[in-house]
Amino acid sequence: GEDVEQSLFLSVREGDSSVINCTYTDSSSTYLYWYKQEPGAGLQLLTYIFSNMDMKQDQRLTVLLNKKDKHLSLRIADTQTGDSAIYFCAESLISSGSARQLTFGSGTQLTVLP
């Protein structure tokens, strides 16, 4: 079955880069997502990457995928206090040409210190 794991906590200083890591188990064709959740709110889709890609960059966000090690990371450049939130990694397998339901990691609480 699918399993997605993340470390629970990360603290960084404002202005530094944050790197949040995630590992997954399924090696089939898959999409991998990063979501952000602020307190008391739903999930905001930040970015996603297909498993045949190695990297995707979108402004301050860089996603790196090591398919061999089944390791995904999210790098946030110039981290700001507004980036403090829980970040969820999620995996979705491809079935019949479309993405199926998501399997979430436990979430990483990012705390940005002034």
Add this chain to the structure above:
Amino acid sequence: GAVVSQHPSWVICKSGTSVKIECRSLDFQATTMFWYRQFPKQSLMLMATSNEGSKATYEQGVEKDKFLINHASLTLSTLTVTSAHPEDSSFYICSAREASVEQYFGPGTRLTVT
């Protein structure tokens, strides 16, 4: 674009009553909607998947007679918690997906059963 709303955002009800939560896709047609439950400081647990016009598919361990899901149109799905008990208190989040791989989440509904 791709906005998903939920109503209400929070609700308090007495034990034994039923509560209905609505999930709407505001600017797209959602062929599939998902209902999740999230306990404090934990990840999202998928409860059920619903496709417009058909019965919902429940995850193992989720009582379908207790958590009634209706996906009556391409923009609306409802979750009714019947005969609610204090242990049903949780944060309920819906998500919606059209034909693409992106899944968009609602802001969540905080249910407190007294």
